[in-house]
Amino acid sequence: MKWSEKVKELAKRTLNKLPAYGPPIDVGKFRITSKIKSIQELLENPEVLKRMLSVGIDVKGAYRTGTFLQFDEKIIKTLTGVSCVKILSLEEAKERFGEEWLEKYYWRALSVETDMFTAFVELYGKGGYVIVVERNCKVKKPVQACLYLATESFLQTPHNIIVVEDGAELNLITGCTVGVHKGAHLGVSEFYVGKNAKLTFTMIHSWGPIVDVRPRSGAIVDEGGVFISNYISLRPVSTVQMFPSVILKGEKASATFNTLIYGTGKSFYDLGAKAILRAAKTSAQISSKVVASGSSTIISRGLIVAEAENVKGHYECRGLMLSNKSSISTIPELKTKVKNAELTHEAAIGRININELAYLMSRGFTEEEAIAMVVKGFLEPEVPGLPYTLKAAIKRFTEIAAKGL
């Protein structure tokens, strides 16, 4: 049986498998047909452009190697003519690269049997991008991908595959946002980082208070490869649950996960990262900074597994509580199967220190201003690989977020 047929079979068997974490979603309640009449119309709508810009997607911006936009399931791509970078839709990639390529890169960094959501995307998924950066190709300007929910109650189900070949480098920004109230997003992403290659992947979410989100992603990093994954979500959402994983399979490969969350309203986040240190001298760092306001719930998980000699792993979580109705949980898990692994974790969660507030107030700031300053300083990301425009956007974002306490 061909691999592509086999995964379909596996998916059918997995369709009822509940996710390991987070509440299930009744996918039957959502639409899977889009009502979009014209993408051009959407692209001319200043409100849509503004929303995209708020998640780092600059449609008119010149400083991009390429752009992939998916509105519901409809796709538009632009490329700036860098021949060693290919941006395709998943359908195009399947057709162009064929079964041999699928054998190698389709459901290999992430199992289709993970849960009902991976299975659903395999069986009914629509859209998704494939980005291939060829051997030794280093693109400075980022590639951007936007996944936009444009139809009320739409269920978006893309499957993305990113291949950064040996010695290549890519900075990929994905922004996910909505123009409607209700919806759900099940996005599968697979990352393959070749020998001495580097991938910086930044995902920015700006959903809405009745949008449910279940990204599923996995990465495999080869010898000397570097994988950096940044996740930022500062606006309200209904529920987000994800537990991306990375397998460091080549010596000296490294992975970093940075997470920045501002939980507002009734937002529920269950976020984690899993790093498997399979080869010697590999290292992983999982850090998250979370702020819980309103009646939000934030769960931060970190799992690091040492399977080879001389590996290092560190998980840390810093949490700031702004309300008595919200909650933060931090769940580190370190496992080692070898003697000389160095695995550590640290976490600190609590309220803003009252003495700090009193100090700022003694300088003429109101209590609200003082809280905003501390929150803004706390959230201001020092994540590497972000382009200037995005840093500015995040800065504006944190300011707005900090004011809306």
Added chain:
Amino acid sequence: MLRLHKVTVTAEHSKPIVHDVSLSLEKSELHVLLGPNAAGKSTLLNAIAGTPFYKVISGKILFENEDITYTSPFERAIKGIFLAYQNPPEIRGVTLRLFLQHLSRKYGFKGDIYQLLEDYGFTKEHLSREINVGFSGGERKRLELLQAEIINPKLLLLDEPDSGIDVDSLKLIADKINKFIYRGRSILLVTHRRHILEYLNKIHVAYVMISGRIVYSGEPHSVFKVVEEKGYKYFKYLA
């Protein structure tokens, strides 16, 4: 400028720490409040600045003839009262750059911030650091006074700016205090060491506080002499 009328202060759920303190401080005057540890000197300064957890349970605080006894700390700051903390807190996440930007904007500071940093013994690199995180004792005290340059308050309450610092920082701080007075600012300085006093140009009034009460107020130099020779215990009989 500042008048305290029989002020009694408690810190959260405690018995009164400061009792019936009255004093009066005018423009361009430097007053020094001396006393042993735990005499209530810091409590008094915090009560004047309106720091939360310090409550005035009787008496009045007047600033420029306005009763500020129960106003919020930020209102007092805006009116021109500045408290330099004895132990300023570390504020993680807030860089000095962000903080000084906010201060400059709020108080319309038009001067050269880089020059100011240099004057106070800081470098540009300090701007990227979080407030007081990893700062030495001297740096923390100097940063307090540097903020006063930006805020330009009318009254500075200095809580032991001379403790835990080296002699260079001490001279710098004393020099800045002299300049504040020269520019017409008023200062109430709390200390329990004599050393800094040697570097101050003119001290108008000195007080000695023992067990929360002012037991002496008047001409500074004779007080310093008594404190030097006989120690604070001499004043205990007055209390």
